[in-house]
Each structure stands twice: as structure tokens, then as C-alpha cells.
Amino acid sequence: MTLHFAQDASSFAVAPSRLDAYVASRSFDQPTLVMDLDRVSAQYRALKAGLGRADIHYAVKANPARQIIARLVDLGSHFDAASKAEIAQCLAEGASPADVSFGNTIKRASDIAWAWDQGITLFAADAEEELEKIAANAPGASVYIRLIVEVSHADWPLTRKFGCDKDMALRLLDYAKALGLRPVGMSFHVGSQTRQAAMWAPTLDAMAHIWQAALDAGHMLDLLNIGGGFPAFYGEEIDAPTAYAAQVMQMVEARFPNVANIMAEPGRGMVAxxxxxxxxxxxxxxxxxxxxxxxxxxxxxxxxxxxxxxxxxxxxxxxxxxxxxxxxxxxxxxxxxxxxxxxxxxxxxxxxxxxxxxxxxxxxxxxxxxxxxxxxxxxxxxxxxxxxx
Amino acid sequence: MTLHFAQDASSFAVAPSRLDAYVASRSFDQPTLVMDLDRVSAQYRALKAGLGRADIHYAVKANPARQIIARLVDLGSHFDAASKAEIAQCLAEGASPADVSFGNTIKRASDIAWAWDQGITLFAADAEEELEKIAANAPGASVYIRLIVEVSHADWPLTRKFGCDKDMALRLLDYAKALGLRPVGMSFHVGSQTRQAAMWAPTLDAMAHIWQAALDAGHMLDLLNIGGGFPAFYGEEIDAPTAYAAQVMQMVEARFPNVANIMAEPGRGMVAxxxxxxxxxxxxxxxxxxxxxxxxxxxxxxxxxxxxxxxxxxxxxxxxxxxxxxxxxxxxxxxxxxxxxxxxxxxxxxxxxxxxxxxxxxxxxxxxxxxxxxxxxxxxxxxxxxxxx
The missing domain is CATH 2.40.37.10 (Lyase, Ornithine Decarboxylase; Chain A, domain 1)
Incomplete structure (x- = not known):
């Protein structure tokens, strides 16, 4: 079985030979995952080359290994954390609190307070009770609202577990303001392992409609979080990372003109x-x-x-x-x-x-x-x- | 929601009040499983009262907590281990090697050798290659052959992952002998969470037919391993443990007259x-x-x-x-x-x-x-x- 890596020319030189050489020269007495840091660097650079002005918030949950976080800090990556432990890991490896978002829509109240105390200022939410927890434990924090957009073409479409619909989102933006929070934007997720950039179009169309409705309602949004979905090669053809990311950004800029800040959260697409x-x-x-x-x-x-x-x-x-x-x-x-x-x-x-x-x-x-x-x-x-x- | 425990009168006095008292008096800062050792003891005694002459080999994988193993050693339980680590745990808590079976049909060759060296003498198998590994690493060991019997009424029927069919089993008994092993018996599994004892009948009927075929082929079998399947209460009615075990044993004795040794492997039914x-x-x-x-x-x-x-x-x-x-x-x-x-x-x-x-x-x-x-x-x-x- 020959393996075809899908990668940019820029990253070709470092993989897969370094991993293979290491593995071939050693024995292992239990199942072992071997990670090549240089391959992570190459992938970060390839994605960043395509994403341009968007900030990469690496989805730490994909692989929180200390060395990977440290390498990505060195490369200038930002981080999307799912929990207190993931935030602590990022900060311990030198990430600035300003570059770490608390992206889980389901947070323990005491963890919100702890994160706020560490200097984390950006939180995700998709429900009234979550906004209340954030307002109580991180007063004045910035929040973005996660939307459900059900038009996915991902290999693994997400369930309705995360996000809310348009009407709820508009109400949550109002409610956040009423609670003294700063409702700065919206997020969505095209679904894990979305193999081609073109598959993003229907989701982006739907999101642009919701975004415009929020602007029309008077909300001053300046953050669009396009989430993850960046694919890895598992046997079926995928777009190369730079081309993929560039095409996604082109579609984003066309549909969200003049949005001040864009963030993307590759996880699988960064390290798999x-x-x-x-x-x-x-x-x-x-x-x-x-x-x-x-x-x-x-x-x-x-x-x-x-x-x-x-x-x-x-x-x-x-x-x-x-x-x-x-x-x-x-x-x-x-x-x-x-x-x-x-x-x-x-x-x-x-x-x-x-x-x-x-x-x-x-x-x-x-x-x-x-x-x-x-x-x-x-x-x-x-x-x-x-x-x- | 009121909870109705299904239990024998003998175990009623100890549960659930001890767990509830402990939990009510404490706070926990993360999800925590609290186990009541006295409840395990009561359940062991209730099952043993019904199983009679059958040996209980507690399925360690259900919950390998050190204190549970130690308590069961004190009570006279035997153990069914899935791996080297589980065997080590049983021996560390005082189990005799003669009372520990290596019941996983998928074993690492070096783990078989290690177990044999520790004094473990009873191994499960359902394939030629597994018998070859056992013969090479535990020469002369006793083996039982696991059968697939597809007539389950369990809440969670098992897949075809474990066991082999009748013709293969008869060949494996021959092959074990040819390899210098001691083919002592057979095992099967009615399926996890088999709620009523009566549901065992079709599986026992099928197994009795296979058992007789092995005897007819000249195999001197003296061990019937009836596996697990003993239920726990999850909201749907289950038979109480002593009555359940007694009824299963009655059905076993009627179908397998004069079998020298019977073993049962409750896991869920012991500790859930x-x-x-x-x-x-x-x-x-x-x-x-x-x-x-x-x-x-x-x-x-x-x-x-x-x-x-x-x-x-x-x-x-x-x-x-x-x-x-x-x-x-x-x-x-x-x-x-x-x-x-x-x-x-x-x-x-x-x-x-x-x-x-x-x-x-x-x-x-x-x-x-x-x-x-x-x-x-x-x-x-x-x-x-x-x-x-």
C-alpha cells in the first residue's frame, strides 16, 4: 500500500522520511504515536500562507503535546482551548493570554473565572445560561456566538450539539450586551474533515446571511471565527493546505467584506x-x-x-x-x-x-x-x- | 426519579445508604466514581449462593480497582484477566496463580510467556495462531476454546469478534493436543446484560450440542466456562442475583451432566x-x-x-x-x-x-x-x- 501524502511543495522536503527513519531504527513494546515537529511547522506555514490575514487558533484538543504547543508558540500561532487544562498548557508553553480563546461552549463556571484571572478575554457561547456564567465570572469579557449551519458536506458532519439558530443568536447578542459583555462576533463549523475548499460555499452563504442580519440589527461585529474542518489525508483526495486555505479565505472575504478580524481553528489539518x-x-x-x-x-x-x-x-x-x-x-x-x-x-x-x-x-x-x-x-x-x- | 435496586434480601441491608451517605457529605471538583466495597461483597455472596459449585472468575476488566480485587481475593473469588496488567494486579492483591485465567483470546506472545512464568496455567483461544503462540510460550498449558453461539437475547449482543464455530472448535481441540497443550474445555458468552436467566436457554442448548460433538469426537473435556452476561439494574427489570444464578446453574447442570468443573465470569453483574x-x-x-x-x-x-x-x-x-x-x-x-x-x-x-x-x-x-x-x-x-x- 503506497501512501500519497497531500501536501504543498514547501513541506515536501521534511516528510515522511524523518518519521520513517526514526520508526525504522527503533523497537516499541506498546502502541506508540510518533510525532514529527518539523512536519507540524511545515503545515503551520503552509496553512498560514493560505489563510493570510486570518489568525490561526490551533485547536489544542487535536493534540495537546507540550512540544507541539511550544513549537506553535514559536511560530506565532494562537490557540483555541477546550478546557482549563488546555489553557494552562498553552500559557505554560509561552502563549500570551491574548492569543488564547476559550472556545468550548460548555464551560464550568469556576473555569471561566480561572481563565479570566489568567488574562483570557475571548469566550464562546451558544446559550443564555452560558452568557450568564461568563458575565458572572468574566465581567466585560468578549464573546462570540456559535451558530448551527446545517448544510455540511464534511466527511463527518457535526451533530446539533454546538451552536444555535439565527433567531437565538441575534437574541444572544442582545443578551450579552445587556449582561455587560462585549458581543464581538460569530463562529460556525463546516464539519470535521471537509475535504475540498469548495464544500465551504453553502455554509459560508448561510453564515453571511446571518451575519448581515446581525449588522442590520445594529450589532457592531468585528470577529468572524470560521472554525475548523481543515482536512488530513486518509486515502481520499484532499486539496493541498495552502491552496485550500487561500480558496476558503477568498470565499470568506467575498461574503464578509471589511470584517476586521478573522480567526480559523485548524486541529486535524495541522497535526494529523x-x-x-x-x-x-x-x-x-x-x-x-x-x-x-x-x-x-x-x-x-x-x-x-x-x-x-x-x-x-x-x-x-x-x-x-x-x-x-x-x-x-x-x-x-x-x-x-x-x-x-x-x-x-x-x-x-x-x-x-x-x-x-x-x-x-x-x-x-x-x-x-x-x-x-x-x-x-x-x-x-x-x-x-x-x-x- | 426513584431508583429501584434489584437485589436479594441478603444484600438489602448494605445498599444504597452507605454510598448515599458518603456522597451527600462531600463535595467533588470533578466527576467521581464512588464504589462501595461492602456492596461488592454482598453481590459476590448473592451470586455465589446461586452459582453453587461453579467457580466465580471475576471479570477484572469491569473494574480493576485494587481494593475490589483485594476484597474479592478475601472472599475466595477467582479471576478472569484480559491482559498482563490485570494478571499482575490480581497477583499483587494476593490471588493464587491457579485461580487466575487469561481469558482474552487475543494475547501478545510475550505476555503469554510472562503469565506462564507467573504460574498462570489456563488460557483461552479461538484460533490456530493463538494456540501456536500459547504452545510456544506456555508449553503444556491448559486451554479452553471459545465458541460463537448466535442466539443471543442480551441487551447488548456481542459481535462475531470472539469465538469460532463448531467445526473450527473441534479442529482446534485436536490442534491443541497436537501442539502439546491440554484442551480442557469450552467457553461461550450469552451477551452482555442478559436480563433474565431464562434467556440463557437457547445458547445453552446450542452449546450442549457442540459439547456433545466434542465428547463424541473423543475429547476428554472437564471445564465448561459459561462466561458473563450477569446483569445490573439500569431501569429495566432484572432477576435478583441469587435466583438468576441458581436458575442458570440448573439449566447448565441439566444440559451438561457430570461436567467436572464449571466457571462463570460475572463482571458487570458483580460491581455495577x-x-x-x-x-x-x-x-x-x-x-x-x-x-x-x-x-x-x-x-x-x-x-x-x-x-x-x-x-x-x-x-x-x-x-x-x-x-x-x-x-x-x-x-x-x-x-x-x-x-x-x-x-x-x-x-x-x-x-x-x-x-x-x-x-x-x-x-x-x-x-x-x-x-x-x-x-x-x-x-x-x-x-x-x-x-x-
């Missing part, structure tokens, strides 16, 4: 391709002579880092040393005694027929939403190990 | 009702005036301990101090910035309409499959805390 998981085959088997497919069991599964395989949503790319051998489909599963710990069954994965217990398997582009999803010790398995090079 | 999670409301909101239901966001979600709400499979019982107020349906979700972190949406949960951010919520009967499923720090949230009383 900078990581590879080194795993091992535990067992290959058939359940019955009548079975269509083999089963292949890895030492990593849905509860030890590969949570995004739920519903077979994210399809990772696998590499083994036997990929020149004849290939065949298999059902791929994790090592735990949990029947839900199956990675790909509806759409089997093609792996070498010669694969056997003890073989190494590389899982490509796994730098985002893996290490922190890992369970603490389900079935007694240790959490995914992380090495940053 | 001994635990309560203390959580907090983070936010209540509506997304739109047209919405049917409120959203209620807790400080615990699918990635911080409540993984078994996937597909809304396990429906926990919630209690608040406002349960005398008017109730109404809500969509219940976790605190992370992950759109998949929704607990109950298809079948909303009834909670007080007066509920608001900061309110305490008790989540009942959460002692199994919660603490170890918790992610290490997804979105920066700390893992579920555990207190054993």
Missing part, C-alpha cells in the same frame, strides 16, 4: 499528517471455514487511541513490511475483550495475506484525535504512548 | 450496582425556539467514563436534588468539544425542568465499565476519579 502510530499484529484468524474474510487483531483499538474509527468514520491508511505480498480483505479489530472494539468491518481493509502475529503495522496520519482519546487502562492496556521528534 | 458517579450540570440550553427538547450538558460524557452509552446501549439512571420538580425530556451530552460526545438523543432522558448549571447529578449503578474506559485527557478533561469506600 505529522504523526504515525506504530502498532503490532496480535492475531490473525478465521471464525469458520465459511467466513468470507479473515480477522486481523492489532494491539491498538477503539479504546486505546483509534476512537475516530467509530462508525468507520475515519479510515486510516495501514502499511506493513509485507505490502509487496498478495493482499486480501480483512476485518480489523482491537485487542480488548470488548465486542465493540472493532475498527473496520462493514468496509474491510486490504492487508497482506501473509500478515501474522508479531508483524509491525504503521498507521499513517494519526497525529490528531488519537493520543488523548486513549483510555486510561481499559482491559489493563496502557494508554497510547507518544514520542515527539 | 456498587458504584455511583457524582457529576455536575455544566449547561442547559435550547438551540432554537422550535426545538422540541432542551439540551443538558454534564461534566462527564462518552470519553470520560460513559462509553457504554454508545448507540444509547446502556441507559443509566439519573438522580438530582430537584426530582420533586416537574420533569421534562432532554437530550443529554458530555462536556467535550466533540460532536460524538452525546449520551442520549434518540431516546431523550427525563430530568427536572428546573435543572441548571452547577447542579449535582448522581448516575446510578455505574461501577462497571466506566473508570477504565475514561480517556487520559481528551479535551484536557482529567480521567474519571475513583474513590473506594
Amino acid at each position: 499528517e505529522a504523526g504515525v502510530i506504530v502498532a503490532e499484529v496480535m492475531l490473525t484468524s478465521r471464525k469458520s471455514d465459511r467466513d468470507m474474510h479473515r480477522w486481523v487483531f492489532l494491539d491498538i483499538g477503539r479504546f486505546s487511541g483509534l476512537a475516530e474509527t467509530e462508525g468507520e468514520a475515519i479510515r486510516y491508511q495501514f502499511e506493513t513490511a509485507r505490502d509487496a505480498d498478495p493482499m486480501g480483505p480483512c476485518i480489523l479489530a482491537g485487542p480488548s475483550c470488548d465486542s465493540a472494539d472493532v475498527l473496520y468491518e462493514k468496509r474491510p481493509v486490504s492487508l497482506p495475506l501473509s500478515l501474522k502475529a508479531g508483524d509491525r503495522v504503521l498507521i499513517r496520519n494519526t497525529g490528531a484525535y488519537t493520543s488523548t482519546y486513549s483510555s486510561v487502562c481499559f482491559n489493563g492496556f496502557p494508554p497510547l504512548d507518544v514520542v515527539v521528534i | 450496582e456498587a458504584g455511583v458517579i457524582v457529576a455536575e450540570v455544566m449547561l442547559t440550553s435550547r438551540k432554537s425556539d422550535r426545538d422540541m427538547h432542551r439540551w443538558v450538558f454534564l461534566d462527564i460524557g462518552r470519553f470520560s467514563g460513559l462509553a457504554e452509552t454508545e448507540g444509547e446501549a446502556i441507559r443509566y439512571q439519573f438522580e438530582t436534588a430537584r426530582d420533586a420538580d416537574p420533569m421534562g425530556p432532554c437530550i443529554l451530552a458530555g462536556p467535550s468539544c466533540d460532536s460524538a460526545d452525546v449520551l442520549y438523543e434518540k431516546r431523550p432522558v427525563s430530568l427536572p425542568l428546573s435543572l441548571k448549571a452547577g447542579d449535582r447529578v448522581l448516575i446510578r449503578n455505574t461501577g462497571a465499565y466506566t473508570s477504565t474506559y475514561s480517556s487520559v485527557c481528551f479535551n484536557g478533561f482529567p480521567p474519571l476519579d475513583v474513590v473506594v469506600i
Whole structure:
């Protein structure tokens, strides 16, 4: 299985050889995510080249490794934090409080107070009660309202968990003002892993309509947060990062003329391709002579880092040393005694027929939403190990 | 919402008052699972009273807390371990190696060797390659073959991930012998949370047929492992533990006359009702005036301990101090910035309409499959805390 990285020419020189050289020269006694910091730098620069005047707020939840935050601070990135711990991590690595937004719409009141005390001034909200918590614990803070825009073309559309509709948003802008807060703008999310920039158009159209309604209602908005959705390569074609980001910005500028500040929150699109998981085959088997497919069991599964395989949503790319051998489909599963710990069954994965217990398997582009999803010790398995090079 | 515990008269005296008294007298600054050891003891005795001559191998994966293992060692329990770490935990708490089985059908070769070296002699398998690993690393060990029996009436039927069919099983018994192993028996699993003992009948019928075929083929089997499936109370009626276990054993003895050794592996049925999670409301909101239901966001979600709400499979019982107020349906979700972190949406949960951010919520009967499923720090949230009383 040959892997095709989707990347700009500018980042081509650093990957994937540095990761591969490191991995090839070492043995690992448990599943391990290896992250290449230089690949993160290259991706930051590629995205920034396209995003232009927009501020990048790296979505820390994608991968909060200390070294990644530190590198992004050095590069001038801003940060989108989901919790007190993520804010603390950013500040500890040298980020300025002015460059860290508290983007989770669901915040503990005491965490808002703590963040405000640290100098964090920008908070997300999508509900009256959230605004009340912010007003009480961060009086006078800036807030942006998150919208639901249900026209997604993402590989993994978001549920209605976050955001509110237009009428509610306009009321929340008023309510924020009444509570003494500074309602500065709006945010939305096109959906995780939106593979082509062109897919943003319907969402941006809908948002521009809502934005104009807010302006018409007299709100002085100066911040548009375009959220995440920047893709990583998982086997299906994606636009290269600079071209993708530039096209998104072109569409944004055309629909939101003269908006003072724009922020974007890439997470997956920043770090996924900078990581590879080194795993091992535990067992290959058939359940019955009548079975269509083999089963292949890895030492990593849905509860030890590969949570995004739920519903077979994210399809990772696998590499083994036997990929020149004849290939065949298999059902791929994790090592735990949990029947839900199956990675790909509806759409089997093609792996070498010669694969056997003890073989190494590389899982490509796994730098985002893996290490922190890992369970603490389900079935007694240790959490995914992380090495940053 | 009044909670009705399903329990034998023998265990009634100890629960739920001890947990409630502890929880009521303390504050918690993060989601916390509180486990009542006396409730575990009572449940062990209730199950053992029904299981009679069968050995209880507690499924450690349900909750591997050190104090629970120690208490069960004192009570005479045996243990079913899924990994090296779980075996180590049992031995550290005083279990005899002879009382610990390595029940995961997917084992790392080096872990088999380690376990054999520790004195573990009983291993599960459902595939040729697994038998080869056992023969190479634990020469002469006893093995039982896990069967797939697809007639489940469980609330959460297992997938085909574990076990093999009859023809394969008979071949594996032969192969084990050829490899120098001791093929001593068979195992199966009726499916997690099988609420009534009567639901075991079709599976036991199918297994008895396979067992007889193995005897007819000349195999000297002396161990029947009936697995888990023992239920916990999640709102739907379940049989009380002693009566349930006794009825299962009656059905087993009728179908497997004179089998020398029987083992059972309760996990959920042993510890779920001994635990309560203390959580907090983070936010209540509506997304739109047209919405049917409120959203209620807790400080615990699918990635911080409540993984078994996937597909809304396990429906926990919630209690608040406002349960005398008017109730109404809500969509219940976790605190992370992950759109998949929704607990109950298809079948909303009834909670007080007066509920608001900061309110305490008790989540009942959460002692199994919660603490170890918790992610290490997804979105920066700390893992579920555990207190054993």
C-alpha cells in the first residue's frame, strides 16, 4: 500500500522520511504515536500562507503535546482551548493570554473565572445560561456566538450539539450586551474533515446571511471565527493546505467584506499528517471455514487511541513490511475483550495475506484525535504512548 | 426519579445508604466514581449462593480497582484477566496463580510467556495462531476454546469478534493436543446484560450440542466456562442475583451432566450496582425556539467514563436534588468539544425542568465499565476519579 501524502511543495522536503527513519531504527513494546515537529511547522506555514490575514487558533484538543504547543508558540500561532487544562498548557508553553480563546461552549463556571484571572478575554457561547456564567465570572469579557449551519458536506458532519439558530443568536447578542459583555462576533463549523475548499460555499452563504442580519440589527461585529474542518489525508483526495486555505479565505472575504478580524481553528489539518502510530499484529484468524474474510487483531483499538474509527468514520491508511505480498480483505479489530472494539468491518481493509502475529503495522496520519482519546487502562492496556521528534 | 435496586434480601441491608451517605457529605471538583466495597461483597455472596459449585472468575476488566480485587481475593473469588496488567494486579492483591485465567483470546506472545512464568496455567483461544503462540510460550498449558453461539437475547449482543464455530472448535481441540497443550474445555458468552436467566436457554442448548460433538469426537473435556452476561439494574427489570444464578446453574447442570468443573465470569453483574458517579450540570440550553427538547450538558460524557452509552446501549439512571420538580425530556451530552460526545438523543432522558448549571447529578449503578474506559485527557478533561469506600 503506497501512501500519497497531500501536501504543498514547501513541506515536501521534511516528510515522511524523518518519521520513517526514526520508526525504522527503533523497537516499541506498546502502541506508540510518533510525532514529527518539523512536519507540524511545515503545515503551520503552509496553512498560514493560505489563510493570510486570518489568525490561526490551533485547536489544542487535536493534540495537546507540550512540544507541539511550544513549537506553535514559536511560530506565532494562537490557540483555541477546550478546557482549563488546555489553557494552562498553552500559557505554560509561552502563549500570551491574548492569543488564547476559550472556545468550548460548555464551560464550568469556576473555569471561566480561572481563565479570566489568567488574562483570557475571548469566550464562546451558544446559550443564555452560558452568557450568564461568563458575565458572572468574566465581567466585560468578549464573546462570540456559535451558530448551527446545517448544510455540511464534511466527511463527518457535526451533530446539533454546538451552536444555535439565527433567531437565538441575534437574541444572544442582545443578551450579552445587556449582561455587560462585549458581543464581538460569530463562529460556525463546516464539519470535521471537509475535504475540498469548495464544500465551504453553502455554509459560508448561510453564515453571511446571518451575519448581515446581525449588522442590520445594529450589532457592531468585528470577529468572524470560521472554525475548523481543515482536512488530513486518509486515502481520499484532499486539496493541498495552502491552496485550500487561500480558496476558503477568498470565499470568506467575498461574503464578509471589511470584517476586521478573522480567526480559523485548524486541529486535524495541522497535526494529523505529522504523526504515525506504530502498532503490532496480535492475531490473525478465521471464525469458520465459511467466513468470507479473515480477522486481523492489532494491539491498538477503539479504546486505546483509534476512537475516530467509530462508525468507520475515519479510515486510516495501514502499511506493513509485507505490502509487496498478495493482499486480501480483512476485518480489523482491537485487542480488548470488548465486542465493540472493532475498527473496520462493514468496509474491510486490504492487508497482506501473509500478515501474522508479531508483524509491525504503521498507521499513517494519526497525529490528531488519537493520543488523548486513549483510555486510561481499559482491559489493563496502557494508554497510547507518544514520542515527539 | 426513584431508583429501584434489584437485589436479594441478603444484600438489602448494605445498599444504597452507605454510598448515599458518603456522597451527600462531600463535595467533588470533578466527576467521581464512588464504589462501595461492602456492596461488592454482598453481590459476590448473592451470586455465589446461586452459582453453587461453579467457580466465580471475576471479570477484572469491569473494574480493576485494587481494593475490589483485594476484597474479592478475601472472599475466595477467582479471576478472569484480559491482559498482563490485570494478571499482575490480581497477583499483587494476593490471588493464587491457579485461580487466575487469561481469558482474552487475543494475547501478545510475550505476555503469554510472562503469565506462564507467573504460574498462570489456563488460557483461552479461538484460533490456530493463538494456540501456536500459547504452545510456544506456555508449553503444556491448559486451554479452553471459545465458541460463537448466535442466539443471543442480551441487551447488548456481542459481535462475531470472539469465538469460532463448531467445526473450527473441534479442529482446534485436536490442534491443541497436537501442539502439546491440554484442551480442557469450552467457553461461550450469552451477551452482555442478559436480563433474565431464562434467556440463557437457547445458547445453552446450542452449546450442549457442540459439547456433545466434542465428547463424541473423543475429547476428554472437564471445564465448561459459561462466561458473563450477569446483569445490573439500569431501569429495566432484572432477576435478583441469587435466583438468576441458581436458575442458570440448573439449566447448565441439566444440559451438561457430570461436567467436572464449571466457571462463570460475572463482571458487570458483580460491581455495577456498587458504584455511583457524582457529576455536575455544566449547561442547559435550547438551540432554537422550535426545538422540541432542551439540551443538558454534564461534566462527564462518552470519553470520560460513559462509553457504554454508545448507540444509547446502556441507559443509566439519573438522580438530582430537584426530582420533586416537574420533569421534562432532554437530550443529554458530555462536556467535550466533540460532536460524538452525546449520551442520549434518540431516546431523550427525563430530568427536572428546573435543572441548571452547577447542579449535582448522581448516575446510578455505574461501577462497571466506566473508570477504565475514561480517556487520559481528551479535551484536557482529567480521567474519571475513583474513590473506594
